[in-house]
Amino acid sequence: MKLHEYQSKLIFARYGIPIPKGRVAVTAGEVKQIAEELSCPVVVKSQVLVGGRGKAGGIRVARSPQEAEELARQILSMEIKGLPVRKVLVDEAATIDKEIYLGITNDRAARRPVMMASAAGGVDIEEVARTDPSKIIKVHIDPLLGLRDYQARDIAGGIDLPRDHWKTFGIIAHGLWQAYRDCDATLAEINPLVITSTNRLIALDGKMVLDDNALFRHPDLAEMRDLDEEAASETEARKYGLSFIKLDGNIGCLVNGAGLAMTTMDIIKLFGGEPANFLDIGGGANSEKVAAALRIILSDPNVKAVLFNVFGGITRGDEVARGILSALNDIKTNVPMVTRLVGTNADEGRQILAKAQMITADTLVEAAQKAVAIANATA
Numbered sequence: 001m002k003l004h005e006y007q008s009k010l011i012f013a014r015y016g017i018p019i020p021k022g023r024v025a026v027t028a029g030e031v032k033q034i035a036e037e038l039s040c041p042v043v044v045k046s047q048v049l050v051g052g053r054g055k056a057g058g059i060r061v062a063r064s065p066q067e068a069e070e071l072a073r074q075i076l077s078m079e080i081k082g083l084p085v086r087k088v089l090v091d092e093a094a095t096i097d098k099e100i101y102l103g104i105t106n107d108r109a110a111r112r113p114v115m116m117a118s119a120a121g122g123v124d125i126e127e128v129a130r131t132d133p134s135k136i137i138k139v140h141i142d143p144l145l146g147l148r149d150y151q152a153r154d155i156a157g158g159i160d161l162p163r164d165h166w167k168t169f170g171i172i173a174h175g176l177w178q179a180y181r182d183c184d185a186t187l188a189e190i191n192p193l194v195i196t197s198t199n200r201l202i203a204l205d206g207k208m209v210l211d212d213n214a215l216f217r218h219p220d221l222a223e224m225r226d227l228d229e230e231a232a233s234e235t236e237a238r239k240y241g242l243s244f245i246k247l248d249g250n251i252g253c254l255v256n257g258a259g260l261a262m263t264t265m266d267i268i269k270l271f272g273g274e275p276a277n278f279l280d281i282g283g284g285a286n287s288e289k290v291a292a293a294l295r296i297i298l299s300d301p302n303v304k305a306v307l308f309n310v311f312g313g314i315t316r317g318d319e320v321a322r323g324i325l326s327a328l329n330d331i332k333t334n335v336p337m338v339t340r341l342v343g344t345n346a347d348e349g350r351q352i353l354a355k356a357q358m359i360t361a362d363t364l365v366e367a368a369q370k371a372v373a374i375a376n377a378t379a
């Protein structure tokens with residue numbers, strides 16, 4: 001789950017990381033009022049869960065409350081990478097001398113978190129990472145020992161940070177690590193961390209991504225989820241405990257097991273089709289869950305065929321079949337469906353499905369070929 005900039009910075013502030021004074025608003029009127037309370041200039045910042053807001057014109061500096069109101073009106077009517085802007089953050093603007101990058105993520109290969117920093121921070125950091133990776137300093141963090149003081153100093157030295165900022169930098173680096181660890185984050189990032197013209201070190205932007213699988217331990221963080229920012233089908237899927245990701249193709253997939261779901265998508269592509277979604281109903285799914293999954297798949301108007309790929313183990317074939325029938329009772333659909341059902345209680349499942357208008361297949365290859373043929377014929 002991604003957090004907005006304003007949410008990430010509030011968390012950072014709790015860990016002693018300096019952030020600008022500011023507040024979030026949903027109307028241009030509120031923005032004007034906030035700008036009057038703060039000292040101008042202020043920066044009006046779109047809050048959408050994508051990067052590159054600055055380059056898209058979603059970050060603007062205003063010299064007066066009137067200008068802030070006017071800019072907020074423009075920004076609140078924008079779409080950035082397809083996402084409508086519904087909120088803006090109004091912060092006291094900083095005059096920037098230098099932009100630094102500081103972030104933590106998991107390094108799977110090293111099997112531990114890695115802190116990364118660069119003196120070439122700001123909106124072009126991805127470009128720097130691609131063209132000149134030596135400009136990015138990396139330090140691995142032992143998850144049991146945590147970030148050590150000497151590591152923070154190594155980073156400060158590595159990015160040629162002036163000595164007078166090392167103490168604050170240490171507080172920021174430790175704060176970022178603590179926030180990352182306490183929140184079960186998979187990313188915590190400050191870009192840019194700036195040195196201002198008044199020689200302060202301060203986090204101008206903040207980004208956090210939290211591990212969905214750890215959210216049960218953090219009800220306060222789970223509440224921060226912005227439902228406006230995700231596809232309605234994904235919200236619905238989460239309600240039923242389904243792992244669902246909407247994609248752009250036209251073959252709906254209903255599969256038990258994440259690995260099998262990935263394989264199913266690969267096979268669809270191998271035969272020239274495009275999956276409309278990733279969907280793992282999970283092990284031991286009951287018929288209610290299967291029915292919800294099918295409803296979600298069929299709510300996508302792009303879907304021209306549905307492929308069920310169920311390998312019964314803990315999941316029972318007859319339960320899946322009952323779920324499919326029960327969903328088809330509620331939803332009237334002409335979308336052709338192909339099933340491949342093997343494993344536990346597959347025979348019972350097939351008997352139940354014989355009552356429905358189903359195309360069956362014995363192997364995944366055959367099922368994928370049939371689904372692709374149908375989808376491509378209707379496309």
Ligand code: GDP
Binds near residue numbers: 061091096099122205
């Ligand atoms: P992003 O584009 O989504 O990463 O949004 P950021 O919050 O990082 O802002 C993008 C860029 O806008 C920063 O790298 C700065 O150059 C600029 N910016 C952000 N806040 C301020 C500010 O308070 N004052 C000034 N002068 N520039 C800012």
Ligand code: MN
Binds near residue numbers: 122123191205
């Ligand atoms: Mn940024």
